[in-house]
Amino acid sequence: MRTGICQLLGIEFPLFAFSHCRDVVAAVTNAGGFGVLGAVAYSPERLDTELTWLDEQVGGRPYGVDVLVPGKLDDSxxxxxxxxxxxxxxxxxxxxxxxxxxxxxxxxxxxxxxxxxxxxRRVTAAGATGLIDVALKHRIGLIASALGPPPPEMVSRARDAGVPVAALVGTVEHARRQVAAGADLIVAQGTEAGGHTGEISTMVLVPQVVDAVAPVPVLAAGGIASGRQMAAAMALGAEGVWCGSVWLTTEEAETxxxxxxxxxxxxxxxxxxxxxxxxxxxxxxxxxxxxxxxxxxxxxxxxxxxxxxxxxxxxxxxxxxxxxxxxxxxxxxVNYYVGQVVGQLDRVRPAKDVVYDLIGEFGEAVERLRRLSE
Amino acid sequence: MRTGICQLLGIEFPLFAFSHCRDVVAAVTNAGGFGVLGAVAYSPERLDTELTWLDEQVGGRPYGVDVLVPGKLDDSxxxxxxxxxxxxxxxxxxxxxxxxxxxxxxxxxxxxxxxxxxxxRRVTAAGATGLIDVALKHRIGLIASALGPPPPEMVSRARDAGVPVAALVGTVEHARRQVAAGADLIVAQGTEAGGHTGEISTMVLVPQVVDAVAPVPVLAAGGIASGRQMAAAMALGAEGVWCGSVWLTTEEAETxxxxxxxxxxxxxxxxxxxxxxxxxxxxxxxxxxxxxxxxxxxxxxxxxxxxxxxxxxxxxxxxxxxxxxxxxxxxxxVNYYVGQVVGQLDRVRPAKDVVYDLIGEFGEAVERLRRLSE
Incomplete structure (x- = not known):
């Protein structure tokens, strides 16, 4: 595909997979998407081990790391x-x-x-900086910040290493603030997403964020677990999609x-x-x-x-x-963080099958739209 | 456009405009969409007057009527x-x-x-049946029920008159129930919509409803006030869109x-x-x-x-x-029923301009998608 984000990150298909499981990250990256490892649960040492394993698995294909960084890296x-x-x-x-x-x-x-x-420990300066330092020693293609604007240290370290910084947002105002803080890529996440979310739906949020931060590229998140939903997100103006819930029921997931x-x-x-x-x-x-x-x-x-x-x-x-x-x-x-797409998840599949099904259905949805509008 | 719903109703563009204002209904129908008059506020006599006016304005182009019908027409x-x-x-x-x-x-x-x-008066059998009787005397192309499954009397009267029945739903289960009750067309409405809504977002709800009721056609509602959002809704599998909020700030609206x-x-x-x-x-x-x-x-x-x-x-x-x-x-x-798209409404425009802008942006969105996926 020809979105700017595909060119920026060197990927075939702008499908981002957020997962805490390295096997999911590797499978998606190897299938032509872009795996992003949620690193908040890891110590720097453990993260180093995981990323070393990932470097070996993906053979130079790009993947990313998501860290939970407090708004300010405050040593106190x-x-x-x-x-x-x-x-x-x-x-x-x-x-x-x-x-x-x-x-x-x-x-x-x-x-x-x-x-x-x-x-x-994880939400201290030492913890967050430690994770970022470890991540930047590996061949990562993206560093994402899930909470608040990326702190200046993170942006400048990432810039020095040539690694783009992504930031998740749930409102237009937060998107503007993230771009002002140096984010290279915005993930606009609707209320239907799993985990921390705002109140505005993906359908309403994405076009507003796209218009507010142009030409900064925007990924859509929330409510996306199929090719039709990916096509919808990109019709809204997104350059790709960021999915989390759909991987929780894959074979590789350690759920x-x-x-x-x-x-x-x-x-x-x-x-x-x-x-x-x-x-x-x-x-x-x-x-x-x-x-x-x-x-x-x-x-x-x-x-x-x-x-x-x-x-x-x-x-x-x-x-x-x-x-x-x-x-x-x-x-x-017992429960777990998951988005409303949980209603679509009814069987366990290998992560690469999820990727291929998404790509196939995406193509069908675009072709159907094209035919309808002739 | 070539969706089944365009053929069923004889319209150029599957854009449905729900409004309590007859001027909005006429303007949208005359611009190639499909206006639907919300009739709950009217007495049968007043509705007759409004529909007579509409018949004169639209010159045979199709429009519909939306009535608030209780689940059962109970005379008590x-x-x-x-x-x-x-x-x-x-x-x-x-x-x-x-x-x-x-x-x-x-x-x-x-x-x-x-x-x-x-x-x-309006929620009694006499009130609802009275409105339906009046509506079916006019050249309406659709009768919609906003609350609960359409009662058998309504379905059989509409069938006899050759008028399709539409029903609004917020869950897959309600969609199945509406189809079982005889609805010819389902409007799957996401939580971001104005007025009575469920909890599931348009992005998540529409594909599930489309799959559950196929081959019954589905319109998407909630979060749709632009051509990009319309293209997204149709990428999800909808055959058209049902918009309400976007008309509230048009010149014709009596807001x-x-x-x-x-x-x-x-x-x-x-x-x-x-x-x-x-x-x-x-x-x-x-x-x-x-x-x-x-x-x-x-x-x-x-x-x-x-x-x-x-x-x-x-x-x-x-x-x-x-x-x-x-x-x-x-x-x-003071307030009013409106969906999350209210954030996109920042100026007063004639309703036909809204229709034309939507059609134009829809085409651009489809073309962009096509190019991206080459």
Whole structure:
């Protein structure tokens, strides 16, 4: 294809695959798309290992890395982390304990605060810069920032290395701000997307962002898991698409089996934008967890970000472990970030088949449009 | 264009314009699209007058009528209406009185219950059947049902008259139900649309509905106010588009001037799905009215449909009148049903210019897609 983004990144097909699983990233890149590894869960050492593996797998084909960078790389965050757990009110800790007990989650697992340290490290300057430094040592073709405008250090390091910087946005105003901060590529993400999303739908957001930031190229995200949806996104003016949910049910995805089964069974009505996991609205499977936090009578209401993450992630680790053992209460609670396209995901396929099906259906959709408009 | 729906209805361009204003309906039909008059606000006598005028204006070109038909045509509703106002709790009446006072709405207007009678009449068997009878005496090309499956009487009368029946849906399940009830055409409406909407976005909903009801033709609604968005909708598999919001700011629209100014100034972030006007989630401009009902500390919470309509419509009539006088409090409260595309509406244009711009941009979008995919 001939979009500017294909030329910029040297790819055949402007299909971007965001995934936390290196196997998905490699499969999509090798099939002619562009895999992007979500690196927030990794230590710098682990990321180095993953990217070394990827370099070996893709034989010079391009892939990217997505890091969760705070708006400012503030070294004092390292100290503030110590106080973060203290800032979690007792009634929020108590509510989590109550939920685990109410749903009979047996797995003792880690103490609820165990993941807090790791999270704290990742959102510090040292953590984010460490990941970026590691990423830029590898043959990456793109670095993406999922939260807030990319900090100047990140932009200048990426520029020096000749690596374009992408930024995800949910409003026109954020798109303008990201471009002003140096983003080379905007991912306009509609409310139907999985994970942190705004309120504006892809259909409405994409043309407005395209017009606001031209000639900066825009990818569309949210609601895209088929070739028809990709063709629609590009009719809106996008130069390519950024997909996340569709990879969760691929063969290569390391999605926990109990979660994968829930995803395959879910309809497009089974997601909800909820603050119950991170403190910011994030689309995810509706489950007893989201229901209890968002409308349960005993709920203290979610905290903000990052406190709610500290509260939630330890509990979700226990719930996930118990769900894999088949505990009914844990199966009610367990969920995952996913977009409304979850209703289209009804079987497990190799990632490369998803890519080829998308490309094939995209061509058919364009041909149908061309015929209709003759 | 060559979609099945163009052939079925004898139109040049599958662009459907839903409007309560006959001038918009006539202008769109005469420009090669298909105007649909929202008839719920009319008495049978008034509807007869409007359609006679339309017949004269469009010179045989096709247009349609949209009626709000209850799921069942139940004659006992006529009696139940008497009890409806009694079912409105005092604290809801009191809250409305309080709001009008708090925002200094001076217009004495009608008593709050005055519109209830009219509403009651419209949702009875006599009201709905009366409108349908009137509509079928004119040269209409389509009859649309906005609420629930079309009742058997409506389908059989329309069939006898050779008039296709369209039905609006927000989920795949509702689409299947509508087709089973005899709908000839489905309008799949995404959450970004104005008025009563579901939760699923147009991008996600349309392909699922198209696949579920094939070969029944599907129009896409929600998020469509430009040629790029129309091309996107048709890439998703729709045979045409159904637009409402974009006509509200046309020259022909009888939108109240104060509301029109609010619509022109609004961004796509300025709408909300709120139950505060009808009792069911309907997308509308965010205003002091929606804020007070949905998150005000004194709010008793909206009632269900139709009770909340009885509570709201009398107050909104007063508010609208006061807003036109420039009263600041009324201007804070006043709002209207509109979709997220409101952010794209920034000037007043003749309706035919909207049609021609849409057609032109549609062609450009298809051509761009074709070139990109070469």
């Amino acid at each position: 965050a390292l100290d503030r982390r110590v106080h973060l757990m203290d800032a979690v009110p007792d009634r929020h800790r108590d509510f989590v304990t109550h939920l685990l007990s109410k749903y009979g989650v047996s797995a003792p697992g880690q103490p609820l605060s165990a993941t807090a340290d790791e999270f704290g 926990a089996p109990a979660v994968k089964r829930k995803l395959l069974a879910a309809s497009s009505l089974d997601t909800v934008r909820s603050r119950s996991r991170t403190g910011k609205p994030a689309r995810q499977l509706r489950s007893a967890w989201t229901e209890e936090w968002d409308s349960g009578q005993e709920s203290p209401g979610p905290l903000g970000m990052p406190l709610q993450m500290l509260v939630a992630e330890g509990a979700m680790a226990r719930i996930g472990a118990a769900a894999e053992k088949g505990e009914p209460g844990a199966l009610e609670l | 509703a006529l009696d139940r209406r008497v009890h409806l106002m009694d079912a409105v709790p005092d604290r809801h009446r009191d809250f409305v009185t309080h709001l009008l006072s708090k925002y200094g709405v001076s217009a004495p207007g009608q008593p709050l219950s005055a519109t209830a009678d009219e509403f009651g 109240a001037p104060a509301v029109k100014r609010k619509l022109l100034a609004a961004s796509s972030l300025d709408t909300v799905r709120s139950r505060s006007r009808t009792g069911k989630p309907a997308r509308q401009l965010r205003s002091a009215w929606t804020e007070e009902w949905d998150s005000g500390q004194e709010s008793p919470g909206p009632l269900g449909m139709p009770l909340q309509m009885l509570v709201a419509e009398g107050a909104m009539a007063r508010i609208g009148a006061a807003a036109e006088k420039g009263e600041p409090g009324a201007l804070e409260l």
